[in-house]
Amino acid sequence: MHLWAFVFASSLLGLAAVAQIVVTPFSTTGYLDEAKADTSDFNSGGTISVNVYIITIPKNLLFEFPAAFVPFVKVAADPSLHGYEVSINGNVVNGQIRAGQISIAQLSMHFGNGYIESVGDGSIQILNGPLIRINDPNGVFSKSYNLKPFFTADDENPSIAAFTGFPMCIPRSTSDEKCPDSNRPAGQRSFNAPDPAVMAPFKAGDFLEFAGIKLGNEIICSEIRIFA
Incomplete structure (x- = not known):
């Protein structure tokens, strides 16, 4: 068989194989x-x-x-x-x-919004709404929470933040150096954090959006954004 004929025949066989997929x-x-x-x-x-x-x-x-x-x-x-x-x-x-x-x-459209009524021990109470927590296995934004680690917040490209992108947090104590009260000017909803190297705490009166999964009567959040 001539070389050109062999190549032509091989090509036809290849096309036939492709055509079967x-x-x-x-x-x-x-x-x-x-x-x-x-x-x-x-x-x-x-x-x-x-x-x-x-x-x-x-x-x-x-x-x-x-x-x-x-x-x-x-x-x-x-x-x-x-x-x-x-x-x-x-x-x-x-x-x-x-x-x-x-x-x-858990539910693709599982989200909500509202005003913060109070900020407690690793949690946020939404006015006339649910108690929410940050799903934070590494304890970056708040006290560590790891019951559902696959639904974690993103702690490297922060998904807990103001809409400006500045990372937010829930203080672990009154003297939390990673989430100092001093980084949130009193009485201001729109603010510039005095120290850009640390996060700013959530405050009562903030309006936020959140998304997460429901466990019991709480929403365990992978994302929170405040309008600030």
Whole structure:
């Protein structure tokens, strides 16, 4: 066989193989019914069940939480996440659903706003509303809280902040050097912090927006923004 004929025949075989791969887009949002990792490896893939669909999770795919990205193997190991809302975008490849992007939340529109009535021991009471806490496993913005670490606040690109981007905090004590009362001029809602190297404390009367998950009668927040 001549070389050109061999190359032509090989190309046709390659095209035939490609033509057999059928790919269509896929998306769904629903409750997480089940999650199984293939191995215990950090980057393991596996499968999840959502809305009766069985969806393949490829290796190295991270679950997107409100302010964190978490390996699938850790999600699969936490049965308390069953029943949470997940949104998946991906493809159906020869009949198999493969996830390409996946996010998870207790409720995707779980947020609120209001005025601060009082700031207490690691918590904020919203006027005529819920008691909220910062989900802060590393104790950056407030007292450490780690019951739901996957739904953490972002403590490197602060998600607890004024709308100007300045990081805010709940004092751990009356002499908290990381959240000093002196960094919030008395009686001012719109302010310039005297010391830009430390955070400014929330104050009664601040108007804020918050987003998080509900545990008992409290909202455990991954994001809080005040209008200041």
